[in-house]
Amino acid sequence: MKGAARARRRERLPRDERMAEIMVAARQVFCSKGYEAASTAEIAVAAGVVEGTLYRYFPTKRDLLIKVVEEFYEAILSDYEAQLKGVRGTWNRLRFMIWKHLSVMHADPDMCRLIVHELRPWPEYRRSRIFRLNQRYTQSTLAVIREGIAGGEFREDVPLRIVRDMIFGAAEHHTWAHLRKEGEFSPDAAADAITNLIYQGLERRGHPARSSGVELNRLERAVQRLEGLATPRRRKRRSA
Amino acid sequence: MKGAARARRRERLPRDERMAEIMVAARQVFCSKGYEAASTAEIAVAAGVVEGTLYRYFPTKRDLLIKVVEEFYEAILSDYEAQLKGVRGTWNRLRFMIWKHLSVMHADPDMCRLIVHELRPWPEYRRSRIFRLNQRYTQSTLAVIREGIAGGEFREDVPLRIVRDMIFGAAEHHTWAHLRKEGEFSPDAAADAITNLIYQGLERRGHPARSSGVELNRLERAVQRLEGLATPRRRKRRSA
DNA sequence: GCCATTTAATGAGTGCAACTCACTTAGTGT
DNA sequence: ACACTAAGTGAGTTGCACTCATTAAATGGC
Structure with a gap:
């Protein structure tokens, strides 16, 4: 009894490392084939272990996906709040967010598809860490709107929840085809359009002086011209 | 050999009727348990047939759901365009839609959940009838926006696709908890809020004179930011 | 009314994929 | 060297979508 059958490596790793290896393999397979089409057998092979081993670390295939997504999501959000602190002004902050x-959806459509189309509809979603992380995330959007209200830029009767739903709903619908690899979109152009629509939608109307006019028009045009010039590629921060 | 085992009804129906009966039963089961949890065995029992019979009418479980949803969707949309014709004025028409x-989402959360959370993420969605029905549906929204532009109520540079994504995205996010039976919402209140936000967001701004300080301020800042980004470095791409 | 033909309906399979568990053996501390 | 711990195994089991050879209810020609 030997030959090919006995060729298995059988090297043993500490719990954390093996877990990490499985998660890397799982992410790979989930991303390339989607949740349903990814079989535990395939993930096991990719991770260099046998199927049963997966279940020593993750109770179910679903839990495995959840863990993979959590890791991704945390990495994304880790520096988010810090970055937001560096942006001033309601419009700019809104636009940044x-x-x-x-x-993120543009850069990692596969992972985002897993979150939006596979994981989120599950019943356990609301009990997952991802749900809470996401809440914190959308909360900061509302905080910016509230600042806008407090500062007098926005109306006082803004329906906060609806605004949040509009922003994230718009983003989701707009990126939908891209997540399925059936289309493209420009994060810059879309961010501008959404931000402007929301901003104007919330703006306090007929204040002291009436809005707009020649001056505004001139600036709006300048913005548009510059927006076109600013290549999406370049994101370097200008040193003070 | 007889008794309970021989008690089957075995009545034969014409194709259409049997198909309809199966679809009624399937809708019932799909709605109450969701797609995954609904087993073909259970649907068969509910329809008063044996499992194999389902497959004489529907090639797969997925196709069965698709047919069920198509029927629902067509019923919903059948009188929609006619009703819309009876509403006058851009704001009203927008609000009505x-x-x-x-x-619909409020009245039939189970079916809507099946569409939004289960069926739509599937790869075959774009080839389904539902996709095309949905397109026609969102098209009519855009038509209303275009009327608004033509009539001078809305700005001319409205990003149509984004507006559509915002409306339907907002609706979807807003109804999300309700579709999962984890929350409630008011179609009336939400429709008002969304319509107003969109309407104001698209509105052509004051022809009159002076600009508001806030608006100017925002634009001035945007211009400054963009001036920084648009460095002279980049010229148009050289044609090959 | 009787048989031939058609086809609705059956139900005992098949195959595949997630998940389990009794066992094996690589590492470790003494 | 030796016992002990726990990482890893792989041959199951289970459950479900889906198949197919067979049965028999309707239909129609004579």
């Missing part, structure tokens, strides 16, 4: 959100 | 959409 929307842009950031769209950019 | 959003309200109608939300009302």
Whole structure:
């Protein structure tokens, strides 16, 4: 009894390392085939272990996906709040958040598809860490709107929940085709359009002086011209 | 050999009738348990047939769901366009469409959940009838926006696709908890809020004179930011 | 009314994929 | 060297979507 059958490596790793290896393999397979089409057998092979081993670390295939997504999500959000602190002004802050959100979806459509189309509809979603992380995330959007209200830029009767739903709903619908690899979109252009629509939608109307006019028009055009010039590629921060 | 085992009814129906009966039963089961948890065995029992019979009418379980949803969707949309014709004015027409959409989700959360959370993420969705029905549906929303532009109520540079994504995205996010039976919402209140936000967001701004300080301020800042980004470095791409 | 033909309906399979568990053996501390 | 711990195994089991050879209810020609 030997030959090919006996060729298995059988090297043993500490719990954390093996777990990490499985998660890397699982992410790979989930991303390339989607949740349903990814079989535990395939993930096991990719991880260099046998199927039963997966179940020593993750109670179910679903839990495995959840863990993989949690890891991804935490990495995304880790520096998010810090970055937001560096942006001033309601419009800019709003725009940054929307842009950031769209950019993640643009950069990692596979993982985002897993979150949005596979994991989120599950019943256990609301009990998962991802749900809570996401709440914190959308909360900061509302905080920006509240600042806008407090500062007098926005109306006082803004329906906060609806605004949040609009921003994230718009982002989701807009990126939908891209997540399925059936289309493209520009995070920059979309962020501008969404931000402007929301901003104008919330703006306090007929204040002291009436809005707009020649001056505004001129600036709006300048913005548009510059927006076109600013290549999406370049994101370097200008040193003070 | 007889008794209970021989008690089967075995009555034969014409194709259409049997198909209809199966679809009624399937809808019932799908709605109450969700797609995954609904087993073909259970649907068969509910329809008063044996499992194999299902497969004489529907090639797969997925196809069965698709047919069930198509039937529902067509019923919903059948009189929709006619009703819309009876509403006058951009704001009213917009409001009617959003309200109608939300009302359907409110009235039939189970079916809507099947569409939004289960069926739509599937790869075959874009080839299904539902996709095309949905397109026609969202098209009519855009038509209303275009009327608004043509009539001078809305700005000319409205990003149509984004507006559509915002309306339907907002509706979807807003109804999300309700579809999962984890929350409630008011179609009327939500329709008002969304319509107003969109309407104000698209509105053509004051022709009159002076600009508001806030708006100017925002634009001035945007211009400054963009001036920084648009460095002289980049010229148009050289044609090959 | 009787048989031939058609086809609705059956139900005992098949195959595949998630998940289990009694066992094996690589590492470790003494 | 030796016992002990726990990582890893792989041959199951289970459950479900789906198949197919067979049965028999309706239909129609004579």
